[in-house]
Amino acid sequence: MSARRTREVSSLDIARLLAAQAVMFYHLVFLSWAEAERSRGIRAVVGNPVIFYGSQGWASLGWVGVQIFFVISGFVILMSAENKSASDFLIGRIARIVPGLWVFSTLSALVLLGCGVLPARELAIRLMRSLALFPVGPWVDGAVWTLVTEAVFYGAVFACIKTGAIGRITSIMIASTIFNLILWGAVLLGEAGIFGDAGRDLASLAASYKLRVTLVTTNCYFVAGAALYQMFMRRSLRINAAIFAANYTASLISTYYAGLSSVGVSRFGQDPLAAAEVWGVATLVMSACVLSRVGSGPRFVRLATIAGLVTYPLYLINQITGGFILGAMYRTGLAPMVCVILTAVFCTGLAGLFALLLERPLQVRLRGFLKRFERSAGVLKEA
Known part of the structure; x- marks a missing residue:
C-alpha cells in the first residue's frame, strides 16, 4: 500500500475508531x-450493574458499529489484496489478527476465571474456540463472532487470489x-406474506447468526466497501457506483433484520429502523469523506494512524475486561457515568499501549x- 494512498484514506481510520467507541459504549x-442474567458475559463480570434508563435510546444502537466495520473491511481488504500473492495475503491477515486475538482472549479468560463466572473446563473450551476462531460459540468474548465473519471474508478473498479470480473482481x-x-x-416479499409460512420462515432466518457468519446476509456490507474502494480508485465509476448503491440498499435491510434480534429491540421494544438509519447516515458520511479525500494533511494522518492502530485491541478489550473494570469503578462510589467515562478512557489507553508497544513486534515475529x-x-x- 503506497504512502500516498494511506494518506488519502486516513479518514477511514477515524471512522473505524468511532465505530469501536460506539460498540464500547453499547457494552x-x-x-x-x-x-440476560444467565448469559455469563459482561453483566456477570460487572457484578452489580447500574441501569442507565436515560441513555437506553442511543446506547442500545452502538452495535451498529460492527456493520460499519464490515464496510471498512471490504474497502481495506480489497486494497491490501492488490499485487499480493495468495500466501502473502493470508500471512498478512493472520499476522494482523492473531496476536491481539490471543492476548485479549486470554485476558478475558483470566477475568472470567477470577470472577468465578464459568467453571474451568467450560472456560477452557470457550478460550480454545476463541483462539481458533471456531465458527460456533460461545466464546470468551462475544466480539469473536465478528472476527469469524471477517475470517470467512478473508478466506473468500484468498480463494479469489489463489485462483486468479481477483482479476475479475x-x-x-x-x-x-x-x-x-x-x-x-x-425476504421482504416473505415478510409481506407473499410466500405464506415459508416466506415468514425466510424472514426469520434472515436475522439468524448462521447466515450472518457465513456472509449470506452480511456480504452486502463487504461488497459495498469493495465498490467504494473501486470508486476511490476511479475504476468503472458507473458500474461500481451502481454496485455500491445496490449493496448499500441491501445493507440497510440487513441492518434492520440484525436489529430484530438485538437486545434493544427484542427485550426493550426499540425500533429496528433506528439501527438502519444510524448505519445508513454514518456510512454515507464516511463514504463522502473517503471519496473527497478528506484528511490528507500530515497532522491528521498522524492522528488517524494512531486511531487505526488502537481500534482493533480496543474492540477486543472493551467487553469482558472493560466490564470488569467498570464493576471495580462502581465500587469506588463515583457517579455511574463518571465510572463509564473512566473505564472507556482506561480501555482506550490500554489498547493504545498494546498497539504502540507490543502488537507490532508480535506481528513481525x-x-x-x-x-x-x-x-x-x-x-x-x-522433495
Missing part, C-alpha cells in the same frame, strides 16, 4: 445491565449484488515464523 452503558461483485437483491427482495514455515513446506513438497 458499558447498555449491555452491562440489559444482558468486478464480475464477482456484480454476481454478489444480484444474489443480494434477490435474497433481500425475497509471527509473520517471520509463517514465512519460514511456508518455505519449509515448499521444500518438503518439492
Whole structure:
C-alpha cells in the first residue's frame, strides 16, 4: 500500500475508531445491565450493574458499529489484496489478527476465571474456540463472532487470489449484488406474506447468526466497501457506483433484520429502523469523506494512524475486561457515568499501549515464523 494512498484514506481510520467507541459504549452503558442474567458475559463480570434508563435510546444502537466495520473491511481488504500473492495475503491477515486475538482472549479468560463466572473446563473450551476462531460459540468474548465473519471474508478473498479470480473482481461483485437483491427482495416479499409460512420462515432466518457468519446476509456490507474502494480508485465509476448503491440498499435491510434480534429491540421494544438509519447516515458520511479525500494533511494522518492502530485491541478489550473494570469503578462510589467515562478512557489507553508497544513486534515475529514455515513446506513438497 503506497504512502500516498494511506494518506488519502486516513479518514477511514477515524471512522473505524468511532465505530469501536460506539460498540464500547453499547457494552458499558447498555449491555452491562440489559444482558440476560444467565448469559455469563459482561453483566456477570460487572457484578452489580447500574441501569442507565436515560441513555437506553442511543446506547442500545452502538452495535451498529460492527456493520460499519464490515464496510471498512471490504474497502481495506480489497486494497491490501492488490499485487499480493495468495500466501502473502493470508500471512498478512493472520499476522494482523492473531496476536491481539490471543492476548485479549486470554485476558478475558483470566477475568472470567477470577470472577468465578464459568467453571474451568467450560472456560477452557470457550478460550480454545476463541483462539481458533471456531465458527460456533460461545466464546470468551462475544466480539469473536465478528472476527469469524471477517475470517470467512478473508478466506473468500484468498480463494479469489489463489485462483486468479481477483482479476475479475468486478464480475464477482456484480454476481454478489444480484444474489443480494434477490435474497433481500425475497425476504421482504416473505415478510409481506407473499410466500405464506415459508416466506415468514425466510424472514426469520434472515436475522439468524448462521447466515450472518457465513456472509449470506452480511456480504452486502463487504461488497459495498469493495465498490467504494473501486470508486476511490476511479475504476468503472458507473458500474461500481451502481454496485455500491445496490449493496448499500441491501445493507440497510440487513441492518434492520440484525436489529430484530438485538437486545434493544427484542427485550426493550426499540425500533429496528433506528439501527438502519444510524448505519445508513454514518456510512454515507464516511463514504463522502473517503471519496473527497478528506484528511490528507500530515497532522491528521498522524492522528488517524494512531486511531487505526488502537481500534482493533480496543474492540477486543472493551467487553469482558472493560466490564470488569467498570464493576471495580462502581465500587469506588463515583457517579455511574463518571465510572463509564473512566473505564472507556482506561480501555482506550490500554489498547493504545498494546498497539504502540507490543502488537507490532508480535506481528513481525509471527509473520517471520509463517514465512519460514511456508518455505519449509515448499521444500518438503518439492522433495
